[in-house]
Every structure is written in C-alpha cells, then in structure tokens.
Amino acid sequence: MKKFVFATNNAHKLQEVEAIVGEKIEILSLKDIGCQADIPETADTLEGNALQKARFIYETYHRDCFADDTGLEVEALNGAPGVYSARYAGDAHNSEANMRKLLQDLEGIENRKARFRTVFALILNGKEHLFEGIVNGQIIKTRRGTAGFGYDPIFVPDGYTQTFAEMGDALKNKISHRAVGAQKLCKFLNTL
Secondary structure, eight states: EEEEEEEOHHHHHHHHHHHTTTSSSEOOOOOTTOOOOOOOOOOSSHHHHHHHHHHHHHHHHOOOEEEEEEEEEGGGGOEEEEGGGGGGTOOTHHHHHHHHHHHHTHHHHHOEEEEEEEEEEEEEEEEEEEEEEEEEEOSEEEEEESOOOTTGGGEEEEOOOSSSHHHHHHHHHHHHHHHHHHHHHHHHTTTT
C-alpha cells in the first residue's frame, strides 16, 4: 500500500480525507512524522497554498505527500472569501465568526450562488501534480445542522435540500469538493 503524508493540521480534514480514500492509500498525519511546524500558507491562490504546504513537507522530510487548500467562492462577492475562507473574519480561524461575517455581507443580496473549491497538490518522487474538486450550491440565510465544519451549516449543494452539516459524513464524503478532488488524486495514484 502506498504511503503519503497529508500536510494538514486540521483534524476534520484528515478524518474526512481518510474516509474518502478508504483503504486505497495509507495516510500519515503530520504527527505521525513528528512534524510540529506551523506550515506557511501565504500564497494568494488555493493552488499556491496547497503547493506551498506540500513542498514544505517534501523538502523537510523527503516523503511523498499531498496537501490541500479549500475556499468558499461566493458569486455575489466576486469569489470571496476564496483563499481567505478560514480567516475571513480575522486570523483566529473561527468558523462561527466567519459564517456570521459572510451572512452579514450577503444581507439583502438575492444571488446566493456559491461553490466550494478544493485543490490538492501531490508531490510524488519529486514531481508535482494538481487535482481540483468543485461543488456548486447556495448560501442559505440561517444555519442548519451540526455536523461538518467551517461553512457547512450554511451551504446547500445543488441538487440537495440539506446543508453539508445536515447530511452526515457518508453522503457528504461522496459529493463534496474534497471528495471530488481526493477521488481524482486516488484515480491518478491507481494508474501508477
């Protein structure tokens, strides 16, 4: 079984990706390799941040690895919060504050179209590969559901009536932006 380090400190993301890839690949956490560094995310694109994190692990630990960056892109806000989704309301990475700010910014706006976009950067034998996952949907006006994390309670994917926070992990992990990106990554690894 192939082993890869997933360059994230986000326990929710780690669990979600492990559930998505199942037994196709073995995922090592940063803790598993003894990495306690605060890996920089200073790029102004999702692709840039994902590559920055993966390069840090590859250059420091010389391990095949992947990293992701995810953004919520709201049409009426010209793609914001985008790459700044986790710190939209400030550097604290506070999901409640981020949702509150987004709902305030959309007050009185009819166009609620949004999409989650994830970019995975894989470094395998020193070569870089990018995989993108997108799910389109709507931002609703009030929170619904308690599962998931981030903006999940206010995002309803197209074709569904439940928010990501209401639908539970089994369904979300089949249709989410992260699922689409991770499936593309797995499909690529299966061709090796």
